[in-house]
Amino acid sequence: MMGKISFFLGLQISQSPRGIFINQSKHALGSLKKYGFESCDPVDTPMVEKSKLDEDKEGHHLIMARPTEKHVHAVKRIFRYLRETVHRGQWYPKDSSVALKLLQMWITLVAKILAVVHLEVCNF
Numbered sequence: 522m523m524g525k526i527s528f529f530l531g532l533q534i535s536q537s538p539r540g541i542f543i544n545q546s547k548h549a550l551g552s553l554k555k556y557g558f559e560s561c562d563p564v565d566t567p568m569v570e571k572s573k574l575d576e577d578k579e580g581h582h583l584i585m586a587r588p589t590e591k592h593v594h595a596v597k598r599i600f601r602y603l604r605e606t607v608h609r610g611q612w613y614p615k616d617s618s619v620a621l622k623l624l625q626m627w628i629t630l631v632a633k634i635l636a637v638v639h640l641e642v643c644n645f
Contacts (some may be wrong), residue, residue: 533610544610549603556600563605564598572594 525536528547535542553559614621 538615540612540614540617542610542612544608546608546610549607553600553604553607558597558600561601561604564601567599567602567606568595569598571619 524546526534528534531545531548533544533547537542553561574591
């Protein structure tokens with residue numbers, strides 16, 4: 522019999538007799554630390570309302586290789602929003618049909634991964 526799973530593919534899973542809580546706080550905190558935003562001031566929204574990131578007065582094609590100062594500020598705001606929401610996640614109560622469907626999907630996914638791992642080991 523397998524024990525309770527706590528981390529899988531970047532997801533943090535907390536199981537209790539009442540249900541399952543899934544979030545990505547460990548991954549999010551790691552990203553915040555990696556880019557120096559672990560102690561930034563949080564914000565409530567990821568974007569400023571009516572932000573004009575796609576607006577180019579001269580009509581030039583905007584690409585990621587040529588970000589402007591507005592783009593840098595937008596990315597910083599997203600990190601500040603991530604700081605605000607780092608511990609949010611999704612709660613699935615034990616008796617809900619969503620929790621049952623989630624469990625079925627989970628079992629199927631794990632079975633497929635184990636089958637692939639088994640094939641890789643056998644082919645090695």
